[in-house]
Amino acid sequence: MGFEKAEAERRLQLQELESLRLEAYENSRLYKEKMKVIHDQHIKRKEFQPGDLVLLYNFRLRLMPGKLRSRWEGPYKVERAEPYGVFYLSHPSSSELIKVNGHRLKMVRRRRKTRS
Incomplete structure (x- = not known):
């Protein structure tokens, strides 16, 4: 009886850990997207035409x-x-x-x- 209860508790802990890991990945992805938008706003496009x-x-x-x-x-x-x-x-x-x-x-x- 004790093993079954410990096993169920451990599975619950692993599921919670997996959901935290997925949430961290999602937060990291969102942060990188925001930083890319901010970085790209500051890039000056260089366009040269013949004669410049x-x-x-x-x-x-x-x-x-x-x-x-x-x-x-x-x-x-x-x-x-x-x-x-x-x-x-x-x-x-x-x-x-x-x-x-x-x-x-x-x-x-x-x-x-x-x-x-």
Whole structure:
């Protein structure tokens, strides 16, 4: 009689533990979905059109000392845009095209004219 009662109690405990585990998984999934929405709101979409002036990130600068040196080179002109973030750039001083990933580019800011 004692074994049957202990067995029933243990099964009840295991069912309760399983329901707590499933609830934790569900809460984790909901939290991740909310965090993804918040993260995606802060992502700035980079869309470049042919003719835009952009700066190119130089990731090899760490080989050259100088911490005040800018890591951005340019301006370059976007000649062609292909799917999946591939861009062809041209430098004003040369005629050859450079093929780069869009993650290495940023738009050139236009300076505002100040009234004096």
